[in-house]
Amino acid sequence: MTNLLETFEMHVEEEDEGVVIISMPVTDKVKQPFGYLHGGASLALGETACSLGAANLIDTTQYIPLGLEMNANHIHSTKEGRVTAIAKIIHQGRTTQVWNVEIKNDSNQLISIMRGTIAIKSIK
Helix, strand or coil: CCCHHHHCCCEEEEEECCEEEEEEECCHHHECCCCCECHHHHHHHHHHHHHHHHHHCCCCCCEEEEEEEEEEEECCCCCCCEEEEEEEEEEECCCEEEEEEEEEECCCCEEEEEEEEEEEEECC
């Protein structure tokens, strides 16, 4: 089974406690009909970074991180290259985590700014 990371060709660049960096090429798979990076693909990249970061901070044998709420402002767009999501935790609670995500292009230009809330759910 192929997952979203494989489908969108996402690559985890860095994982540290409270920080995750993931990049994704801007290919036809993630463009809207006018040839620009789709805002939904940016959100998928950002939510993936938040979810992986959350998983690194919990016991995944007992809990699972689930996207609860994502919001984004798309500042610029791009038609080519790679975009990189830098996710940093800003709140680590028992049942929720809140992450700040900056998505930038190859020129370090801000493409989108996101806030992601992750629910921490018991798998029992």
